[in-house]
Each structure stands twice: as C-alpha cells, then as structure tokens.
Amino acid sequence: MSKTAPLHLRVPEPGCRPGDEPDFSDFVIPKAGEVDRPSLDVDPNAIREMAFSIIRVLNADGDAVGPWAGTLSHDELIKGLRHMLTLRIFDERMMNAQRQGKTSFYIQHLGEEAVSCAFRKALEKGDMNFPTYRQAGLLIAGGYPMVEMMNQIYSNSKDPLHGRQLPIMYSSKEHGFFSISGNLGTQFMQSVGWAMASAISGDTRIATGWIGDGSTAESDFHAALVFASTYNAPVVLNIVNNQWAISTFQGIARGGVGTFAARGHGFGIPAVRVDGNDYLAVHAVAKWASERARAGHGPTLIEHVTYRKGGHSSSDDPSAYRAKEESDAWPLGDPIERLKQHLIHEGVWSDAQHEAAEAEIRAEVIAAQKEAEANGTLGAGKLPSPRDMFEGVYETMPPHLVKQRQEAGY
C-alpha cells in the first residue's frame, strides 16, 4: 500500500462560464509605451521578458506613446481604419447571407480586425502569407476585390476555386495569400518551407505563418519552430490568441508555460506579445519582425493577444460555453473604436466622418454583394459545372479520372 494520497489530474477551466460574472482581473496589461523596441539583430536571450509582456502603443486617452509609435502616418491610419470597417461590414453582410441560405458557412473576425489588417500593411508585394480562416483582413487590406471573395463564399459560377473549397477558404498567389487548409496547423510548417525556399533561391521575399492559440497544440507548430530556428528561415510566425478554440479556452492548449509566445524561448527564436486590438502596435511589431526576416536575422514568434467576440463560425453558439458579457468585458477593447478615438484625439477624424465612412463602405460592400449574387449563390444556383469537379486533381487528367468524368456524364 502506498502511503501517499491518490494522484489527481488538473483540467484547466476558464475564469467564467455562462451565468458567471466575467473577471479579467488576473490578466496583466502593461501600460502603453512601456515595452522597449529592440534592435533588429537583438539577441533573443536579451528580450526574454517580451514573451510575457504586451507591446502596446495606444493608451487609454487615445495617445500613441512609446518606442513602437510612429510607424504610420495619419493618412495611413485612416486607411487602416477603413480596412477594419470594411472587414467588419463585409462580415456582417456575409453572416446575414449565410443565415439567408445563400451559402453554407461563414467565419467572421469580430474584435480581431486589427491583427490581419495592420499586419498586411507591414508586408511587401511578393511576400507570402500562410493564413488561417480568420485573416481575411490580409486580403481586404491588400486590395483583393471583395466581389472575388464573395464569389468564393457563394461557390458561384465566378468562384475562382470552382466550388471546391468551403466558403472563406480563399486563395490568391498574386495577393500573397496561400490557399487555406481546414486542417489546423499544417500551414505553419509550410510557411517555414516557403521561407526556406526563398532563401535557397537567393530571393528577397519573406513568408508569414499564422496559427490559432488552440492549434499550437498540433505537432506542426513545434515542427515549424524547429525548422525555422534550425535554418534561420526568413519567416514571421504569428499566433493569434483570441482566447477561444471553438468552446475550448486558451488555457487548455497553453499548458503551464505561461504564454504562447514563451514557447519560442526553447528554440532561440525572439518571441514577443502584442496587443492585437491596437492597430498601431500590431503594425509596428509586424514591421519590426518582417524587417528582421528580410535583413537575414531569421524568424520571430509573435503572439497577438486578442479576443474572438463572435462565435467560432456561423455554426457555433458561444453562449453555450462562455458568459454573455465576457466579450464586452474584454479589457483590450475594440480595435476599431480604439483607432477611431486615436484619430479623433489627433484631430484628423471626427464622429461625423466616421459615420460617413461607414455609410460609404456599407454601400460599397452592398454593391459588391449584388454583383457577386448576380453570378449565383449556393442557395439559388448558377453553380460551377460538375465537370470542374474532375479538373485540377492532377495537371493532366489521368485515364481513370477521364473515365469517371465520362461516367458522371461530363
């Protein structure tokens, strides 16, 4: 007989569940401007504490403060605000379209618009993103036509992917947006391979990998860090910690390490956390990390600390697993509201201008939607030909597929 007490297992639980009072009191938020901005060739060991802090630029008064401020002009910030508004209105319209049966599925970005919109503006033409399904801001901010995005969402006759992919799983090589996989984590590793290929080829382009907090539990995440570190690949590795992996809170995938960014330490990769709801901070960090990669200093691991205000997807109901008030209690606020306040505070924006911009953008999104719907929707028809189903499995269709296509009547 053992003299010790029976062993027991720890199963982490989030701070609150439906019916509870949201409580973020143990979430430590550093003051804006308080985290240093290291040189591009910094020794990763010298900035270990940055994996536990949070880089922030916008303070509560709407000022841009500290060493990470000043990477964007007022004009650029107004454009950034417009990108975020576009993404939010686009999401709103497409969520409704899904509810109306015009498509099968949708994933929105509510509360996380700054992450992808700001990041995109730090990249150069030719760089390649390996995104997840929650970085459509990379396309919006990169100028990809909304009509094309909607054609894909509707799986209609003009869908660039011929109806083969789930809605929102866009692909555009020209716009530096790698084809999205629904298998989580796989593309984190691929981004490192792409970056290695760029370096092998003597190119100047860099890659970015994207992964959610929950998916960091996949082996691909760890493999990506090993390869990126070993070969000093020119890649920026982004973890978007939006607190929730469907119904599973981020503490389940995180383990006891403290932060997701801290995982970079074991690989000698500079690792930082950034306020993902602060457009200015995300842009500054993205610029720093991409400049590091381009200058040959290798990978950077960035944890974007944000909050998924909406459901995981149009199929998800978050009220079943988290407190209804939790999203409003999120202490880093709303990215659009924060940037708006900053611009008003700077005297270059106003409530009236904001309202006018919103109306203008809504009209643009509705016009794009009308144009896309004229090409068909999943619910109402004008779908790609079933013949397309057989094309593109291989560059040249092998005989057995030709036979099957004929058998199907195409």
Added chain:
Amino acid sequence: MSRMTMIEAIRDAHDVAMARDERVVVFGEDVGYFGGVFRCTAGLQKKYGKTRCFDAPISELGIVGAAVGMASYGLHPVVEIQFADYVYPAIDQIASEAARLRYRSAGDFTCPLVIRMPTGGGIFGGQTHSQSPEAFFTHVCGLKTVMPSNPQDAKGLLLAAIEDPDPVIFLEPKRLYNGPFDGHHDQPIVPWKKHDLGEVDDDYYVTPLGKAAIRRDGEAVTVLAYGTMVYVAEAAAEESGIDAEVIDLRTLLPLDIDTITESVKKTGRCLIVHEATKTGGFGAELMSQVQEACFYHLESPIIRVTGWDTPYPHAQEWDYFPGPARVIAALHQLMEE
C-alpha cells in the same frame, strides 16, 4: 550504359536532376553530409552545396510540410523518409496538403515534390522497418504512387517523378537495393552487377509514370506484381512450369489498366502478388478493376498472395514474406479451377 545497384541508380537520378535543374533540392534525415542511411544521396551535398542537399530534423511532418511550402514557392524538393514505416506522422501533410493543393487552389498553387521512402521487408527489419504502405497513398486523390523493381526503372521513374508537376510517392523496395531477390532467402544475393537489369542508361532519360512492363511473356495466367514481388513471381513461374505472364506494374497510380486487361483477356486467369498485408491492400483494388474489366474472360477466380494481416515479424520474417512456394501453390490452384 553502366552496371549499377539500385542505390547507385537512385543516386545517379538525383545527380542528373540536380545538374539539370537548380530548383531540385534534396533533404531528409541523414541525407546531407552522410548521404543517407542507405547512401542514396551520398556525395550530393559535396557536389551541389549545403543549401541544395541537407540534413533535416527528425520530424517527418516537418520534412514533408517544409517540402510542400518549398514546392508551392516553385522549387522541386525531393525528400527522403528514412523508412516507409515512419511516414505516418507526415500523412496529414501528404494527404490533406500536398495531394490537394492544386485542386483546392484551382492551380493557383501547385506541389511538385517527390517523397522517397525505402519500403518492404526482407532485411530483418522487424515490424518498424519492413512495412509496405502503398495502399494508404493510392487511396489519396492527387498523389501518384510509384514502386520500381530494378535500377534502370528506378533511375528513369525517379527522373520522371522529379519532373512531374504533381506530388509523387516513390517507394523503394529496400530488399532490391543491392540485387534482385527471388524469395529464396537461403541463397546468396546476386548483385545487380551480374544481372541484366543492372544495366542503366547513362545521363538523362525518363521511364514514364503510368506504364507497366511485361517482365515475362506467358499464355496461361497473368501475374500482377510490383517491387520485390516481381522476382518472386518470375521465380515461381519458372519453378512451377506454368506459362505465366508476369507484369511489373511500376506505377500503382495512375495504373496501367490497359496492359493488365489486355493480358488477362489473353490468359483468362489472374494472380496478384504483393508484400503488404491482405485486407484493404492494393491487391483488392487490382482484383476489383480486373473483375470489372475482364469478368467474361476469366476462367477462374482471381487469387491474391500477400503478406499476412499481422505486423511484420522479426524472427518469422520468411514465413511472413510471400515467397515462391505460396505463389507456386496459387498458380496451380488457378490452373486447376
């Protein structure tokens, strides 16, 4: 022409491909400085430099995932999985990513990569160094699956695989690396240098994917085999005295069904031999396709001789391995029915 082992032929194919096209890069566990545990990549790092042939961390998913990224960039990576038994951690990257990239992106991104792996038993590798996982790959749309049986084909098929615009699984029967093998494990290995099929064309040539080869002409029965089993089938045909036609499939997908059906319609009988386990094996697919195409020409039921439905045992390797005795018995059974 030069006499070569299959290892040398594979190395030569890498060399020719790397010299022809600087987009070809080679990596995997131990393949760089050391040249691979089977020495298939020996000398390549010295000749082409460390960024075109290099060692990788022990992470099969990492190796394949990196190769998918590289291929989508525009390189032509050739990666080695040290043993086919170790490919399973990379299955997601192969089946969900490499295989479907062209399709799901409508050709926006493509994945021209080759995944090489030593496969099969016969070297006392036990259950972790002997498996034949070809059926896993033939079940995945978007992949091509190749298994050569001799040095000449190995070089030509590998060069074709490297040039192929789509991902290719290249399975190398490790029992054939140094010489052919007719299943008589108590006999000394005949080196490729003393075998006609050890003759390999110099320089560049391709053996097209999707084309089978008739290794032995016959009128009485068609034997379908690939890899090591081609030699077992040939030995069994000789020793049984039955006029069997032996077809070496060379490529499992796309399958050269025309050559197969032409032969089975001629002979009226079909025997399938493979080393992989029976249930759900590639033999089941062959059986179905032959039945669909040749039912009214068949004079007896199609038979499979395969590995047993167990992991590959160490001490009982030769009881597991489908040797000539089992193939001969099956041939007689086919002729009697």
